[in-house]
Amino acid sequence: MKLSELKRFPAPCPGMPGLLHGGDYNPDQWLDCPEVLEEDVRLMKLAGINSASVAIFAWKALEPEEGVYNFTWLDETLDRLWKGGVSVILATPSGARPDWMDRDHPEVLRVNADRTKNLHGTRHNHCYTSPYYRQKVQQMNRLLAQRYGKHPAVKMWHVSNEYGGECHCSLCQNAFRDWLREKYHNNIDELNHQWWTSFWSRGYSSFDEIESPAPHGETAVMGLILDWKRFVTWQTGQFYLNEIAPLRELTPDLPVVINMMGLYPGLDYWKLAPLVDVVTWDNYPSWHTDQCSTWEKAAETAFVHDLNRSMKQKPFMLMESTPSLVNWQNCNKLKRPGMHILSSLQAVAHGSDTVQYFQWRKGRGAFEKFHGAVVDHCGHEHTRVFSEVAELGQMLQRLAPVAGSSVQPDVAIVYDWENRWAIDALQGLNRNRRYAETCIQHYKSFWKRGIPCDIIDMEQDFSSYKLIVAPMLYMLKEGVADRLKTFVRGGGQLVLTYLTGYVNRNDLCFTGGFPGDGLMELAGLWNEEIDSLYDSDRNSLETGDGSFEVRDYCERIHPAPGCEVLGSYGSDFYAGEPALTRNSYGKGACWYLACRTGEDFLDRFYGQLAEELSLTPSWLGNLPEGVSVQPRGCDGETWLFVMNFSEQEQFVTLKGRFTDLLTGETVCGRTRLPVYGVRVLKAEA
Ligand code: GLA
Numbered sequence: 001m002k003l004s005e006l007k008r009f010p011a012p013c014p015g016m017p018g019l020l021h022g023g024d025y026n027p028d029q030w031l032d033c034p035e036v037l038e039e040d041v042r043l044m045k046l047a048g049i050n051s052a053s054v055a056i057f058a059w060k061a062l063e064p065e066e067g068v069y070n071f072t073w074l075d076e077t078l079d080r081l082w083k084g085g086v087s088v089i090l091a092t093p094s095g096a097r098p099d100w101m102d103r104d105h106p107e108v109l110r111v112n113a114d115r116t117k118n119l120h121g122t123r124h125n126h127c128y129t130s131p132y133y134r135q136k137v138q139q140m141n142r143l144l145a146q147r148y149g150k151h152p153a154v155k156m157w158h159v160s161n162e163y164g165g166e167c168h169c170s171l172c173q174n175a176f177r178d179w180l181r182e183k184y185h186n187n188i189d190e191l192n193h194q195w196w197t198s199f200w201s202r203g204y205s206s207f208d209e210i211e212s213p214a215p216h217g218e219t220a221v222m223g224l225i226l227d228w229k230r231f232v233t234w235q236t237g238q239f240y241l242n243e244i245a246p247l248r249e250l251t252p253d254l255p256v257v258i259n260m261m262g263l264y265p266g267l268d269y270w271k272l273a274p275l276v277d278v279v280t281w282d283n284y285p286s287w288h289t290d291q292c293s294t295w296e297k298a299a300e301t302a303f304v305h306d307l308n309r310s311m312k313q314k315p316f317m318l319m320e321s322t323p324s325l326v327n328w329q330n331c332n333k334l335k336r337p338g339m340h341i342l343s344s345l346q347a348v349a350h351g352s353d354t355v356q357y358f359q360w361r362k363g364r365g366a367f368e369k370f371h372g373a374v375v376d377h378c379g380h381e382h383t384r385v386f387s388e389v390a391e392l393g394q395m396l397q398r399l400a401p402v403a404g405s406s407v408q409p410d411v412a413i414v415y416d417w418e419n420r421w422a423i424d425a426l427q428g429l430n431r432n433r434r435y436a437e438t439c440i441q442h443y444k445s446f447w448k449r450g451i452p453c454d455i456i457d458m459e460q461d462f463s464s465y466k467l468i469v470a471p472m473l474y475m476l477k478e479g480v481a482d483r484l485k486t487f488v489r490g491g492g493q494l495v496l497t498y499l500t501g502y503v504n505r506n507d508l509c510f511t512g513g514f515p516g517d518g519l520m521e522l523a524g525l526w527n528e529e530i531d532s533l534y535d536s537d538r539n540s541l542e543t544g545d546g547s548f549e550v551r552d553y554c555e556r557i558h559p560a561p562g563c564e565v566l567g568s569y570g571s572d573f574y575a576g577e578p579a580l581t582r583n584s585y586g587k588g589a590c591w592y593l594a595c596r597t598g599e600d601f602l603d604r605f606y607g608q609l610a611e612e613l614s615l616t617p618s619w620l621g622n623l624p625e626g627v628s629v630q631p632r633g634c635d636g637e638t639w640l641f642v643m644n645f646s647e648q649e650q651f652v653t654l655k656g657r658f659t660d661l662l663t664g665e666t667v668c669g670r671t672r673l674p675v676y677g678v679r680v681l682k683a684e685a
């Protein structure tokens with residue numbers, strides 16, 4: 001299907017067509033400065049801001065003492081913003097608790113893995129199980145929904161803030177035990193078997209004995225570690241469902257979202273995505289870092305944008321980003337001129353229908369006073385950052401036709417949180433596992449060629465893709481091997497790598513040979529053993545095309561008759577043995593890369609596959625290093641975002657005729673991009 005044949009998705013905030021431009025707005029920090037609050041609205045207009053995310057951490061301002069409420073300031077805020085043409089994404093305040101609550105109801109305070117109980121302080125640290133907290137949150141959210149559900153400014157619920165972390169209190173322990181009872185059919189023998197607890201005499205006599213993992217307790221049972229992480233995601237989801245019950249009841253037409261944190265390891269976002277109306281995420285790449293080049297940072301960021309789009313297969317929201325710098329890196333560098341516009345439009349290029357900030361105005365004190373904001377401490381609009389934000393605001397208006405459009409990639413990269421947990425928890429190999437980084441490394445070869453990708457987990461439908469790349473698919477959840485076989489049998493191409501098919505969902509190793517669960521037949525090989533390399537060790541992958549450096553991992557594989565060997569090891573006791581294979585299976589093929597190579601090999605390998613499978617979009621020739629092109633389309637139109645993430649001007653040659661949405665120019669053939677330049681081009685028929 002062509003992109004232009006896709007149907008436009010409705011706006012994430014009903015009644016707000018086009019692209020949303022906004023950010024976190026904390027008037028509760030400025031209530032004693034009415035002139036600042038007035039000035040905010042004037043400045044928002046100047047900056048082309050059309051939405052504000054309000055009251056995210058405002059519990060104390062809303063309920064200064066238990067049962068004593070003050071909504072006046074919020075009434076006034078919503079009215080003022082609405083009068084000024086700014087819509088509101090209204091938050092529920094559960095991300096930070098007021099003093100009286102921690103003082104009078106200490107059960108809400110989180111207990112850490114080492115079983116120390118927190119004191120009152122900071123934020124994002126409540127107990128997810130506490131019946132009192134759940135009930136208070138519902139009560140507060142009901143009041144907010146009753147009072148503001150019909151306010152014309154309010155377009156969406158921003159639930160809590162960046163759910164994360166885990167609580168090990170006795171309430172949570174009991175909830176975990178109940179969750180386990182259900183999962184293991186109230187049968188402790190079944191649990192003992194799945195967790196392999198005969199090892200080191202770890203067996204449990206009853207569910208009541210089970211404790212969450214602890215540094216001074218259980219760390220050796222991987223089944224426990226995995227189930228605990230699954231429980232934390234589940235309990236977070238339950239907490240969320242409790243929060244939104246009054247919102248769904250009283251404001252069924254207002255969408256409800258949470259702001260996610262990219263590749264945050266603590267939650268399996270695939271399990272939370274079905275519970276929200278739109279996927280939103282907070283994006284803070286360290287642009288201009290000394291650790292990698294700008295384009296590498298851009299490719300990494302692109303991967304996460306694509307993940308967020310893939311989670312609901314529809315446009316997402318960039319809920320937070322900084323207009324300039326952050327305050328929590330080792331070194332907090334300013335975004336260089338041009339980078340703010342480029343990085344914001346990168347989100348849009350990958351499917352965001354919004355550009356939003358943390359935050360609107362810098363506070364005067366406490367932890368985030370030096371975090372970037374649209375309005376600095378000087379308080380006026382005559383700053384570099386403000387002008388770039390305002391310029392972007394105008395651009396977003398011109399880009400309104402792009403809103404609701406999407407993309408339908410032929411390629412999917414499998415990145416799976418549970419697999420990541422299992423790889424991180426496993427005892428063995430070396431310390432360089434880098435699962436997420438490896439998925440990104442494979443993704444980069446496609447990014448460089450302007451080939452759009454979905455990022456999916458192993459539970460998603462495979463059938464719409466031509467090519468699936470599943471690096472380090474260590475864990476095979478039940479049914480996955482069969483689904484991969486069906487995919488390849490029907491003509492799909494599958495790339496597998498070292499460390500594939502070792503364990504089942506509960507981290508029990510497959511018997512009968514790796515890759516297990518029947519995947520040996522699809523890969524056409526048996527993996528006898530895996531060698532871990534020291535950081536200073538190197539091997540090589542020798543193919544007809546050349547010799548490529550290998551580090552970290554080498555598997556010794558034995559291809560079955562009929563499986564083609566395309567590359568072999570260059571050295572060590574397994575020199576000459578197969579390291580890269582291709583097995584025809586049904587109408588498709590399964591490739592197996594038994595060792596970890598660098599990007600030189602991956603670029604070559606995926607370049608050839610892209611050609612064979614005609615993956616490269618028709619409008620592109622070769623892209624210079626650092627230039628990214630991403631398409632979006634719908635309702636008869638296609639747009640290309642052409643972005644220069646390099647420190648030099650670049651030229652790209654595009655096939656076809658285009659109109660630049662930002663300048664109105666007609667563009668064809670060789671097109672210039674200044675340093676950090678971006679063009680959004682509408683394809684002409
Ligand atoms: C997170 C939070 C915000 C703010 C920013 C700072 O994304 O959600 O409240 O602290 O980080 O970068």
Ligand code: ZN
Pocket residue numbers: 110111127128129130167168169170171172
């Ligand atoms: Zn708890």
